[in-house]
Amino acid sequence: xxxxxRLSQTPILTPVPEHDWERxxxxxxxxxxxxxxxxxxxxxMDRHYGTPSPVPRSEEKFVSSIGLAVSTDGVHFSRLDKPVxxxxxxxxxxxxxxxxxxxxxxxxxxTYTAFSGRSWEDYRPAIxxxxxxxxxxxxxxxLNETNKDTALFPERIGGRYYLLxxxxxxxxxxxxxxxxxxSDHRILMDARPGGWESHKIGIAGPPxxxxxxxxxxxxxxxxxRVYRLGVALLDREDPTRVLVRYDQPILxxxxxxxRKGLVPNVVFSCGSVEIAGAYFVYYGGADACMGVAAVDKxxxxxxxxxxxx
Amino acid sequence: xxxxxxxxxxxxxxxxPALVWKRxxxxxxxxxxxRGLFHLLYRATDIGCHxxxxxxRNSIGYAVSTDGIHFMCLDKxxxxxxxxxxxxxxxxxxxxxxxxxxxxxxxxxxSNRFAGDYRICLATSRNLIEWERHGVVLGxxxxxxxxFPEKINGRYYLLxxxxxxxxxSWSTDLKVWQGHTKVLSPLPGTWQDARVGIAGPPxxxxxxxxxxxxxxxxxxxSYRLGAALLDLNDPSRVLAxxxxxxxxPELPxxKEGWVPNVVFSNGHAVRGDDIYVYYGGADTVIGVAxxxxxxxxx
Numbered sequence: 001x002x003x004x005x006r007l008s009q010t011p012i013l014t015p016v017p018e019h020d021w022e023r024x025x026x027x028x029x030x031x032x033x034x035x036x037x038x039x040x041x042x043x044x045m046d047r048h049y050g051t052p053s054p055v056p057r058s059e060e061k062f063v064s065s066i067g068l069a070v071s072t073d074g075v076h077f078s079r080l081d082k083p084v085x086x087x088x089x090x091x092x093x094x095x096x097x098x099x100x101x102x103x104x105x106x107x108x109x110x111t112y113t114a115f116s117g118r119s120w121e122d123y124r125p126a127i128x129x130x131x132x133x134x135x136x137x138x139x140x141x142x143l144n145e146t147n148k149d150t151a152l153f154p155e156r157i158g159g160r161y162y163l164l165x166x167x168x169x170x171x172x173x174x175x176x177x178x179x180x181x182x183s184d185h186r187i188l189m190d191a192r193p194g195g196w197e198s199h200k201i202g203i204a205g206p207p208x209x210x211x212x213x214x215x216x217x218x219x220x221x222x223x224x225r226v227y228r229l230g231v232a233l234l235d236r237e238d239p240t241r242v243l244v245r246y247d248q249p250i251l252x253x254x255x256x257x258x259r260k261g262l263v264p265n266v267v268f269s270c271g272s273v274e275i276a277g278a279y280f281v282y283y284g285g286a287d288a289c290m291g292v293a294a295v296d297k298x299x300x301x302x303x304x305x306x307x308x309x
Numbered sequence: 310x311x312x313x314x315x316x317x318x319x320x321x322x323x324x325x326p327a328l329v330w331k332r333x334x335x336x337x338x339x340x341x342x343x344r345g346l347f348h349l350l351y352r353a354t355d356i357g358c359h360x361x362x363x364x365x366r367n368s369i370g371y372a373v374s375t376d377g378i379h380f381m382c383l384d385k386x387x388x389x390x391x392x393x394x395x396x397x398x399x400x401x402x403x404x405x406x407x408x409x410x411x412x413x414x415x416x417x418x419x420s421n422r423f424a425g426d427y428r429i430c431l432a433t434s435r436n437l438i439e440w441e442r443h444g445v446v447l448g449x450x451x452x453x454x455x456x457f458p459e460k461i462n463g464r465y466y467l468l469x470x471x472x473x474x475x476x477x478s479w480s481t482d483l484k485v486w487q488g489h490t491k492v493l494s495p496l497p498g499t500w501q502d503a504r505v506g507i508a509g510p511p512x513x514x515x516x517x518x519x520x521x522x523x524x525x526x527x528x529x530x531s532y533r534l535g536a537a538l539l540d541l542n543d544p545s546r547v548l549a550x551x552x553x554x555x556x557x558p559e560l561p562x563x564k565e566g567w568v569p570n571v572v573f574s575n576g577h578a579v580r581g582d583d584i585y586v587y588y589g590g591a592d593t594v595i596g597v598a599x600x601x602x603x604x605x606x607x
Contacts, residue, residue, distance in 0.1 A: 018327055035436040070383070072439045078385035080373075081325075132344040135375045 002303040004229065004251040004281055004293035007075050011257055011289035013042060021065045021083050024048050025262055027284025029069075030101035030110060031205060031271030032133075038273055039133055040069040040077060040282060041084070041099045041110065042290060048262055049287075056094065056117045063087065064095035064115070068134070074273070074280045075292060085110070088139045091124055093117050100151035100270050102206045104161070108133055109179075111163075113148040114141065125150040125165060127179070143182060149202030149219075152179075153239065154209065162239050164188065164207075164216075169200030171218060173240050189218070189232060189242060196222045196249050197230065204229060205271030208279065209236070212301050213243050217281055219268050220249065227266040228252040229283065233304045244304045251283065251293055261286025311536050311605065313556040313586055313598035317378055320562055320594035321587075322351060330368045330386050334358050334567055336589025338372075339405035339414060340509065340576030347374040347578045348437055349587060350403045350414065351595060353386065357567035358592050366390045367399030367419060371438060377578060377585045378597060388416075388432070393442050395420055395428050404455035404575050406510045412437055415467070417452040418445065425450035429469060431483065447486060453506030453523075457544070458513065466544055468492070468511070468520075473504030475522060477545050490545045493522065493537060500554055501535060503527040508534060508574035512584065512602075517541050517548050519605055521555065521586060523573050531570035533557040534588065538607055549607030556588065556598055566591025 013026045022044035029042035044067045050060025065083035087095040094117035099110045107129055114126035125147050128138035142150060142163070149166040156162075160175040163182055169191040174182040191201050197220030204217035214234040221227050228249035235241035253265045269283040278294045285291050322335050331353035338351035349372040352358075354365045368386035390399030395418035403416040411433050418430035429447050432440040446454065446467070453470035460466075464479040467486060475493040478486040495502050501524025511518035518539040525532050533554035540546035558570045574588040582602045590596050 037436050037438055068381075070438055078371075078383040078387075078438075080381040080383060082381040084381070132346050134346055134373055134381075 001248055002246070002250060002295060002300055004295050006255075006291065006293045007280070008292060009255065011285060012075060012077055012292055013040070013069060013079070013290035015044075015289070016079075019081065021046050021063075021086075022067055024062070025288045026067065026290055027287050028098045028268055028270045029282050029284070029290055030099040031273050031280075031282045032101045032103060032108070033273035033275060034103070034133070036072070038071045038074045038077075038275070038280070039101075040071070040271075040290070041101055042067050042069060043097050043099065043270075043284075044083065055119055061094060061117065064097045066096055066099050066110075066112070074275055084134055085112075085128065085136050087114070091116050091126065091141060092139065096126070097123075098148065098270050100203075100205050102152045102154045104152065104154060104156070107131060109152050110136060111142060111150040111152060114139075121146045123148060151203055151206040153214070154206055157237065157239060164203045166200075166202040171201055171203055184240075186240060188234075188240060189245060191220070196220055196226070196228050196252075198223050199225065201230075204269035204281065204283075207234060207239070208272070208274055210297070210301060212236070212305060214239055215279070215300065215304075217250075217269055217272055217279075225265065226253065227268050229267055229269055229281065231300070231304070233301075233308075244308050246304060246307065250295070251281070253286070255285070255291075257289055258285040258291070261288030263287040267291075310553055311551055311555050311600060311607075313534065313600050315560070315596065315598045316585070317597060318560065320590060321378055321597050322349070322372060322380055322382070322595035324353070324593070325382075328384060329355050330366070330389070331355075331370055333365070334593045335370065335595055336592050337402045337573055337575045338587045338589070338595055339403035340578045340585070340587045341405050341407060341412070342377075342578035342580045342585070343407060345375075347377040347380075347580075347585065349373070349380065349576075349595070350387065350405060350437070352401050352403070352589075359568055362567065364398065364421075367401045369400050369403055369416070377580070383438075387438055388440055393418060393430070393444070395430055395445055397422065400430070401427075402452065402575050404507075404510055406456045406458040408456075408459060410435055413456050414440065415446065415454045415456060427452055429454040443483075455507055455510040457518070458510050461542065461544065468507045470504075470506040475505050475507055492539070492545055492547060493550070495524065499552075500524055500526050500531075500533050500557070503530070505535070508586070508588075509576035511539060511544065512577070512579060513541070514602060514605055516605060518544050521574060521577070524554070529570060531558060532573050534572055534574055534586070536607075538605075551607060555600070556586070558591070560590070560596075562594050563590040563596070566593030568592035572596075
């Protein structure tokens with residue numbers, strides 16, 4: 001059985017009380033390995049979630065921004081004192097959440113959840129782009145529907161861009177020729193009753209290309225609202241085909257800071273990088289801080305291929 | 310007359326009392342405009358940066374901006390004291406150039422094991438965050454050094470400072486430096502009568518290499534910035550030198566600080582026709598002033 005191994009028993013990023021924008025939580029980071037550095041684009045919140053209510057209450061408004069941390073070893077990070085992305089326009093009044101970052105043909109793309117705060121369901125997948133990882137343009141709605149957990153594939157396949165997204169409770173996939181008009185929406189993987197992925201599933205970060213196919217990390221929620229991470233392998237030429245779906249979770253909440261936080265019992269990933277033959281998977285712990293766990297790439301692929309049908 | 314105009318009445322970077330390594334001062338910064346961003350590699354100290362305040366420790370911090378005025382700063386230094394035997398008290402006063410895909414940082418390695426224990430050192434990077442040290446460049450007490458941003462007739466050129474003058478030398482391998490020549494000297498009875506040293510790397514123009522430098526005055530140890538022009542093919546030839554300073558301490562944070570009456574530059578960012586010159590104010594904070602390439606006239 002294969003599992004992610006934690007590279008740190010303590011969080012690698014925690015909130016900064018001196019910074020208003022990231023004093024409550026830092027979690028769910030997109031990740032990219034570029035020019036010898038790991039860049040983490042993490043979701044930061046200025047205050048805790050409000051008390052449960054039928055509609056978002058302005059007096060309990062929490063706003064998410066995207067902060068940037070960099071590392072030379074993937075574990076020890078240095079952070080900027082200001083966010084690199086903050087909400088713009090009516091769709092982002094309550095901020096920008098859960099970024100996934102991909103590089104396609106030299107341009108960086110960040111897909112994230114724009115949250116208007118008009119109702120709890122009033123969020124949209126949105127997209128920004130950058131040439132340098134610090135200055136982001138766009139803030140455009142990617143899919144005009146209640147949807148989240150989106151990521152682009154890091155290259156075109158058969159001339160088409162591919163997008164993973166989530167119509168509850170399943171992971172969906174769509175494709176496009178222009179990154180704007182998305183078609184061929186279909187379910188890629190479904191939530192499975194009875195076990196650790198019974199309530200809903202969604203992707204982690206963008207998939208990784210290997211000779212054997214696309215490695216896709218994803219999250220799954222059970223009936224007790226416990227979030228775990230799983231892994232699957234998609235066909236290299238036709239990513240709508242699932243070659244292997246590993247039946248066991250590869251990471252689950254175990255440590256104190258993964259079990260207790262703003263939302264209990266959550267490990268949730270928005271990104272992973274490949275460094276020296278291993279995947280470093282970055283994950284939010286209990287919606288409050290960031291951790292990292294890794295798996296050897298060849299061991300993972302061997303384990304997945306052993307289970308291919 | 311060439312003059313720098315301040316882009317902000319306030320410092321663009323200040324010390325951060327919450328971070329020990331830069332709680333006292335941020336000043337003397339290398340700079341570059343690259344990939345659409347303004348990058349700074351600034352000197353920071355934990356206490357006032359003069360022996361009279363105690364054994365201050367130097368680090369190099371990284372800041373980045375999209376407009377050249379509003380900066381975001383990493384919370385940890387990219388270079389720290391104690392990482393090299395020549396840097397027991399830390400790296401000081403970086404100057405930055407990019408050749409090919411590599412960034413070159415020349416800086417002063419300060420150890421203070423004995424009198425005059427400071428040397429020009431070199432580090433390289435491909436991302437501005439992770440630096441590989443190459444050790445001492447010149448085995449002599451020396452500082453205020455910068456590479457030219459490109460080779461001239463197949464040679465690397467280095468400006469440096471043998472007290473109290475600005476010197477030039479060349480190398481084919483960045484290791485052995487030869488042909489040391491005096492380029493600019495203090496001018497008696499003026500604002501630059503004590504010593505001179507370069508600011509940032511020379512800027513290539515059609516007229517020649519445009520060089521901003523600092524000059525100190527004997528009477529009160531005040532520092533100003535001046536401008537000169539060096540020959541494109543033979544940069545040991547000074548084509549012009551402006552008599553008046555291009556920037557002098559005027560604002561309160563340039564006149565008052567750990568070392569009063571200092572504007573001291575290590576770098577600039579060139580975006581189109583604009584030259585953004587970054588400078589330390591009173592060895593305590595960082596400011597920015599600008600000019601246009603098209604206004605270079607001597």
